[in-house]
Amino acid sequence: MIKFTELGLSKPTAMALEEMGFTEPTEIQERSIPLIMAARDLMASAQTGSGKTAAFALPIIECLEDHDVNPRALILTPTRELALQIEKQFNLFGKNSDLRTVTVYGGASMDAQAKAIKRGTDIIVATPGRLYDCVKRKIVSLDSIEILVLDEADRLLDMGFMPQIRKIVDKLSKERQTLMFSATIDSRVERLAQAFLRDPETIRANSDRIEPSEIDQRIFHVNEFGKDALLAKLIKEMEMDSLIVFTGTRRKATWVTDRLNDAGIKAMELHGDIKQSHREKTLKGYREGQFSVLVATDVAARGLDIPTITHVINYDLPQDPEAYVHRIGRTGRAGRSGIAISFISEEQRFMLRDIEAVIGRVLDEEAAERRRQIALKMRGRGRRRII
Numbered sequence: 001m002i003k004f005t006e007l008g009l010s011k012p013t014a015m016a017l018e019e020m021g022f023t024e025p026t027e028i029q030e031r032s033i034p035l036i037m038a039a040r041d042l043m044a045s046a047q048t049g050s051g052k053t054a055a056f057a058l059p060i061i062e063c064l065e066d067h068d069v070n071p072r073a074l075i076l077t078p079t080r081e082l083a084l085q086i087e088k089q090f091n092l093f094g095k096n097s098d099l100r101t102v103t104v105y106g107g108a109s110m111d112a113q114a115k116a117i118k119r120g121t122d123i124i125v126a127t128p129g130r131l132y133d134c135v136k137r138k139i140v141s142l143d144s145i146e147i148l149v150l151d152e153a154d155r156l157l158d159m160g161f162m163p164q165i166r167k168i169v170d171k172l173s174k175e176r177q178t179l180m181f182s183a184t185i186d187s188r189v190e191r192l193a194q195a196f197l198r199d200p201e202t203i204r205a206n207s208d209r210i211e212p213s214e215i216d217q218r219i220f221h222v223n224e225f226g227k228d229a230l231l232a233k234l235i236k237e238m239e240m241d242s243l244i245v246f247t248g249t250r251r252k253a254t255w256v257t258d259r260l261n262d263a264g265i266k267a268m269e270l271h272g273d274i275k276q277s278h279r280e281k282t283l284k285g286y287r288e289g290q291f292s293v294l295v296a297t298d299v300a301a302r303g304l305d306i307p308t309i310t311h312v313i314n315y316d317l318p319q320d321p322e323a324y325v326h327r328i329g330r331t332g333r334a335g336r337s338g339i340a341i342s343f344i345s346e347e348q349r350f351m352l353r354d355i356e357a358v359i360g361r362v363l364d365e366e367a368a369e370r371r372r373q374i375a376l377k378m379r380g381r382g383r384r385r386i387i
Helices: 011-019 027-037 052-064 080-093 110-118 128-136 153-158 162-170 187-196 224-237 250-262 276-287 321-328 346-359 365-386
Strands: 042-045 073-076 101-104 123-126 147-150 177-182 201-204 215-221 243-246 267-270 293-296 311-314 338-344
Touching: 011 052, 011 080, 027 042, 027 052, 027 201, 042 187, 052 073, 052 080, 052 147, 052 177, 073 128, 073 162, 080 101, 080 123, 080 276, 101 110, 101 128, 110 128, 123 128, 128 162, 147 187, 153 162, 153 177, 153 187, 177 187, 224 250, 224 338, 250 267, 250 293, 267 276, 311 321, 321 338, 321 346, 338 346
Parallel strands: 042 177, 042 201, 073 123, 073 147, 101 123, 147 177, 215 338, 243 293, 243 311, 267 293, 311 338
Antiparallel strands: none
16 A cells, blocks of 8 residues: 555644654545645545545645745635635645635635635635626635645536536636546536536546445334324434434424424524524534534535544435435444444335446335346247237
C-alpha cells in the first residue's frame, strides 16, 4: 500500500495527516492527488465515505502554498452542511500552513461573511446561490481563482444550481484548473464536464461496487398506516445509538418527528425549512448525544459528517435509486459496520427493484423467488405448447 508521503505532499501537510492518524491514502486520494498536483483537469466519482474531500483539499493546499489576500481556490458545493464540513477539513489538513479558508452560504449573516472575505482568504468554500449574491454585490472578486472544484456535481444539478454556476464560471479565468467530483457520472454530469473542463482525466474509484460495504441491509414490508408504529417499535427494541430516519418530504419529516416524540422517543427534524441557526443547534445536539434520532430529508442530510451513526431507516424509499446509496452510506462509513432498514409499502415494491438493480444485490428474497417460480411456470407452459 502506498503512503501519503509518496504522493509528493510537503512535510507540513504530511505532519498534519500523521497527527490525525492518516498514513495511507484511499483509492480516490491515491489516484487524484498526483493528477491535481500536475495541474490536470479532473472528473472523478467515488462512494460516500471514500475520502474525496481530502482528494482535492490536500493537493490544493500544496499548490497554493503561501497566504495571499486574494482567493485562489473556489469550491462550490450544494449544501451548507457540506460547505462547513469541507472548511473544517481544509483547516485540519492545512493547519501547518498560513492558508486561510472562508465559507460562504445562505441562511447566515452576509455581513459577517463579507468581513471574513475582506480580511483576506486563499480558499472560498461556497454554495452557489450565496456566492453569486456576493459577486453581484462586489463583496468578492473571482479574478484570481486558479482552481475551481465542483463538489457533489450530481447534487448541484439536482438542486437546480446550474444558472448560478454558469454565471460564476463566466467570472473565472479560462486558464484555471477545474476539478469535478460526483457520486456518479451520468450523462448530465458528462455534459457539465464538457462545458467546464479541458481535456479532463476521468477517475471512477470503487466503481466495481456501488453498495457501501459493511452495511447490514434489511427490509420490512408494511403499509403506510403501519409505519409509525413499526418505527417506534424498532427503535425501542433495537440498540440504536445514533439513527437517521429518512423521509421523502419536509412535511413527512415533521409528522414522523411528532409521532416519535408522542411515543416517548426524543427526536429532532432536519429539512430545508429549518433556519440555519436551529439546524446548527440541532446537529450540535445530535453529535453530543443529547438525542439519538434525527429525522431528515435527503437534501438536509447531504454532507453530514457524523461517523458514529449506527443505523439508517428509510421511512420512505427515495425516488432516485442512487439516493438510496447515499442514504445508507451515512452508516457503515469507510469500512465501519452499520444497519440500514427500509420500509416497503405495496406501492413502493417497484422502487425497491430499481434499487436492487443499482446496488447489484437482491434485498427482497421472497419476491425474487416468486418471480423465479412464475418464470419457470411460463417456460414450462411454452414447452407444452411446442409438444
